Amino acid sequence: MKYQQPQKLQAVILDWAGTVVDFGSFAPTQIFVEAFKEFGIEVSLEESRGPMGMGKWDHIRTLCDIPEIAERYRAKFGRTPTDDDVTAIYDRFMPLQIEKIAVHSALIPGALDTIEILRNKDLKIGTCSGYPKVVMDKVVELADQNGYSPDYVVATDEVPNGRPYPAQSLENVIALGISDVAACVKVDDTWPGILEGRSAGMWTVALTCSGNALGLTYDEYKNLDKAQLEQERQRISQMFEPSKPHYLIDTIADLPAVIDDINARLARGEMPQSN
Structure with a gap:
């Protein structure tokens, strides 16, 4: 049987705090x-x-x-x-x-709209976190009350090695029935989470403004002037550089355009490990 590269994404694997919930990762x-x-x-x-x-x-x-x-x-x-x-x-x-x-359980603005767009693109929603399961159970419960229910959740103590090892992302691949790691994109606000996705052979998207790197509330982020915001983006971009994310965006609200771009790259024969 001949190996066939994936032509489009099958799943998005999302972090929790600073990515989908808890703007600023407080x-x-x-x-x-x-x-x-x-x-x-x-x-x-x-x-x-x-x-x-x-x-x-x-x-x-x-x-x-x-x-x-x-x-x-x-x-x-x-x-x-x-x-x-x-x-x-x-x-x-x-x-x-x-x-x-x-x-700090509130969903990040734009998260639910983005999840709906992803599901409309027939993407499965996997998740993982640095939280242990006893905390994740509470996080998942609160998210469900706010309208967010992913397809799969893996806590850090449910795998042999947590981030930056790839185990949690790969556990999602197995549980979701994904045919190829290159058909997945890992979205995270921390460098260990990006390294996790990279080590798993996935596309990676680093969030510069909604999570730990900026460390501001949503209102504080929105009130930054353009020059200060751009300066912060540059600082955070340099911080992420060693982990080599494929994309950097402000928040999950910007993710749908990235998904479209990755699908176009896959259709051209590009693979995450070659970029």
């Missing part, structure tokens, strides 16, 4: 700050955003490995954080996250 970042504070360690919102996209235990481990944060911990406890310390912070993070997830 739910996870603010809770990291609060969890560390309960141990007497000051972590800024900017610091907490650095490893965003990873599984939450790995995120905390990465934060604890930052020299400045490790030194604050050493000054408080007389040692740098061990894996047991990371687990203790994670165990406090989890109930705080579940308790407050509803505060």
Whole structure:
């Protein structure tokens, strides 16, 4: 049997916070700050955003490995954080996250319209997140109440390795019955999420303004003047460059035009791994 390249996309695999819900990705970042504070360690919102996209235990481990944060911990406890310390912070993070997830559960403006357009193009909607399943269950429940119900959901603790490994995206491919990874596009607001899609052999779309990289509320984003917004786009574009996204757009509302462009490229014989 001869291999045939896909001629059009079959599925879109979407991140959650900062992509479809929670403009600015505040739910996870603010809770990291609060969890560390309960141990007497000051972590800024900017610091907490650095490893965003990873599984939450790995995120905390990465934060604890930052020299400045490790030194604050050493000054408080007389040692740098061990894996047991990371687990203790994670165990406090989890109930705080579940308790407050509803505060930042609103759908990103334009998300539902975009999902409808994607479905009208016969695309399946897969999803994955850096949240563990116990948090994702609540996120999915709240999204369903707001009118968003994807075809599949994979939490970070449901696969052997979370982002930037490709396991969650590939789990979507299997569950959705997709014939070729090149017929999928991964959409995310973080570099680990883009690397996840790239490593899975998919097209990738990085969101510059709705998520962790810009870190503003929707109103704050809309109130930026054109020059400042363009400056932020350039900064975020440079931040994403090492992960090599195929496309950069402001928010999910801009995704339909990208889908059309990818379909045109596939029809011409282009593949994500060759770009």
